[in-house]
Each structure stands twice: as C-alpha cells, then as structure tokens.
Amino acid sequence: MKISIIGAGNVGAMLAERILAKNLADVVLVDIVADLAKAKAYDLMDAAPIMGYKNRIRGTEDYKETEGSDIIVITAGLPRRPVMSRDDLIEKNKKIVGHILENTAGFSANAIFVIVTNPLDLLTWFAHKRTKCGRKKIIGMAGNLDTARFKTLLSEELSVPYDLIETFVLGSHGDTMVPLVSRTTVDGKPLTGVLDEKHIKEIVERTKKRGGEIVSLLKSGSAYFSPSAACYEILEAIINDMRKVIPSSCVLEGEYGISDCALGVPAQIGAGGILRILEWELPKDELDSLKNSAKAVKDMLKKCN
Numbered sequence: 001m002k003i004s005i006i007g008a009g010n011v012g013a014m015l016a017e018r019i020l021a022k023n024l025a026d027v028v029l030v031d032i033v034a035d036l037a038k039a040k041a042y043d044l045m046d047a048a049p050i051m052g053y054k055n056r057i058r059g060t061e062d063y064k065e066t067e068g069s070d071i072i073v074i075t076a077g078l079p080r081r082p083v084m085s086r087d088d089l090i091e092k093n094k095k096i097v098g099h100i101l102e103n104t105a106g107f108s109a110n111a112i113f114v115i116v117t118n119p120l121d122l123l124t125w126f127a128h129k130r131t132k133c134g135r136k137k138i139i140g141m142a143g144n145l146d147t148a149r150f151k152t153l154l155s156e157e158l159s160v161p162y163d164l165i166e167t168f169v170l171g172s173h174g175d176t177m178v179p180l181v182s183r184t185t186v187d188g189k190p191l192t193g194v195l196d197e198k199h200i201k202e203i204v205e206r207t208k209k210r211g212g213e214i215v216s217l218l219k220s221g222s223a224y225f226s227p228s229a230a231c232y233e234i235l236e237a238i239i240n241d242m243r244k245v246i247p248s249s250c251v252l253e254g255e256y257g258i259s260d261c262a263l264g265v266p267a268q269i270g271a272g273g274i275l276r277i278l279e280w281e282l283p284k285d286e287l288d289s290l291k292n293s294a295k296a297v298k299d300m301l302k303k304c305n
C-alpha cells in the first residue's frame with residue numbers, strides 16, 4: 001500500500017514516522033519547500049536499521065511521485081497562532097488545499113483523501129466539491145482527536161484508565177463541537193452517575209478549547225503528536241479494513257437531518273473509506289447542538305463563498 005502525505009511539517013512528518021513504526025505502508029512525503037520533504041525522508045530512513053522499519057519513504061516536491069497512491073493525506077497549510085481561530089486560516093488554506101487537489105488527483109484516480117488541514121470541516125467539504133471521487137472517499141480527521149482529548153481529561157479527573165471510558169465527540173472541529181455526555185460511560189456506568197453536572201460542564205468546555213490551550217503554550221504552531229495519532233487510526237482502519245467506528249468529518253446528505261456540509265459524525269471506516277454513517281438516536285439537547293454546529297459550519301461556508 002502507498003500513502004502520500006502532502007505537507008511535511010509537524011503533523012505530516014510525525015504521521016510518516018507513525019506509519020513506518022507500525023509497518024503500515026510505503027510513504028511519499030511532499031512539501032512545497034525545496035528539499036524539506038527529502039531531508040525528513042532521509043532522516044526517517046536512517047532510523048530504519050535501528051527501528052526495524054520494513055517500508056520505504058521518499059521525500060519530494062514532485063507530485064508525479066504520488067502516482068498510484070491508495071491514500072492521500074493533506075497536512076499542508078498554515079497552523080494557527082495564539083489568538084487565531086481555526087476559521088481565520090480559511091482563505092490561505094483553501095488555496096493550498098485546492099492546489100494540492102489539482103496536483104494529486106490526476107496521478108491517483110482511486111485514492112481516498114484524508115483531510116487534516118484547518119478549518120477542518122470547511123476544507124473537507126471543499127475537497128468533496130473539488131474532487132469527483134464521491135463522499136465515501138473524503139474523510140476529515142478531527143472527531144477521534146476531540147474524543148481522545150475528552151477521554152484524557154475525564155481520565156485525569158476521575159483517575160480511571162482510558163480503556164474504561166467510552167465516549168464520542170461529534171460536530172465541528174471548533175467551539176461548537178458536541179461531546180456526547182449521554183453516550184459517555186465510565187467502567188460501564190453513565191458519566192452523569194459518577195461526576196456532577198458542574199464538573200462535566202467544565203471538562204466539556206476544556207475539551208472544546210484543548211487545541212487552543214496547546215497553541216497558547218507552544219506560542220508558535222499547533223498540536224501534532226495527538227493529531228498524527230488520530231490520523232494514523234483512520235489510515236490503519238482503511239488499510240486493514242477494520243470497519244471501525246471512528247468519529248470523522250463526513251459529507252452529510254440528510255443524516256441527522258443535516259445536508260450540504262461536512263461535519264463530525266460516527267463513521268464506519270474500512271477499505272474503500274467511509275463504509276457507512278451511523279445515525280444514533282440522540283437526546284434532543286445533543287441533536288440540537290449537532291444541528292447548531294452544522295449551522296455554524298454552513299454560515300462560515302457562506303461567508304467564504
């Protein structure tokens with residue numbers, strides 16, 4: 001299998017390392033900055049004799065080398081800086097993603113696209129509009145990252161291991177994301193039975209702002225260890241046809257009463273991309289929040305035409 005990663009910055013390079021470490025696929029790393037991808041690919045290859053990587057990685061500026069990719073991951077674009085929202089990146093990152101779609105599509109007609117560049121839901125929709133590969137082959141990575149963040153904070157608060165916590169975060173990758181408290185269990189018990197409302201609200205709010213918290217501490221750039229891990233989870237599900245339910249930004253055509261945008265929903269992912277979108281019955285307040293999140297994404301889509 002062949003995965004091309006476009007954007008050899010923090011997320012892209014870390015993702016390449018994760019793919020090689022798990023012997024998942026061959027990697028082509030592309031960046032617009034001359035020699036950057038080549039340098040990172042050489043560096044990663046030099047770790048192979050020590051780490052036992054079985055696959056190969058190439059770094060390049062030439063899109064021809066992406067030819068025949070099974071998956072194309074887009075991690076190119078500007079990351080946010082402190083006081084910026086993800087939406088502030090739209091114009092510049094839309095141009096970058098447009099350029100990448102034009103340059104990759106001709107070489108890999110059957111590829112599945114995984115979008116990482118922010119603002120995530122807007123650019124996932126944009127990629128769907130710009131390619132002809134159909135909505136099953138356009139996956140936006142964010143929901144599993146936001147879910148992991150919610151889990152981490154709950155695990156710290158309750159001193160419970162992660163694997164005893166079941167939860168999902170849906171909605172947009174932004175302030176209107178929807179951590180599903182109704183579907184959250186801790187060691188099989190509903191979250192509302194083990195934590196009071198005030199603390200649940202605080203953790204929900206902190207989850208929404210977790211990315212920004214890391215941006216402020218870093219001062220330049222944004223998170224990349226956990227985003228690359230979340231992206232890896234999607235790639236592994238596709239390549240090993242795991243049929244795993246992963247909250248991801250998907251193009252909606254009426255699911256949850258929402259259409260004409262991409263939004264985080266539970267998606268079963270396997271070979272071929274999105275196998276199906278699960279439509280869970282949600283309590284009214286959470287369904288309303290999901291619709292509100294869709295509205296925020298659509299308002300932003302209208303603003304940026």
Ligand code: A3D
Nearest residue numbers: 007008009010011031032075076077078079116117118227
């Ligand atoms: P960074 O380390 O700056 O890397 C971006 C790379 O993209 C740089 O090496 C650029 O040279 C390269 N690049 C820019 N334009 C092009 C182009 N036209 N073709 C090829 N390469 C290009 O950023 P990063 O890796 O930290 O983040 C990358 C993107 O992912 C940003 O938009 C982030 O906001 C986004 N991101 C999203 C999440 C989600 O959870 C959705 C998490 C973390 C980062």
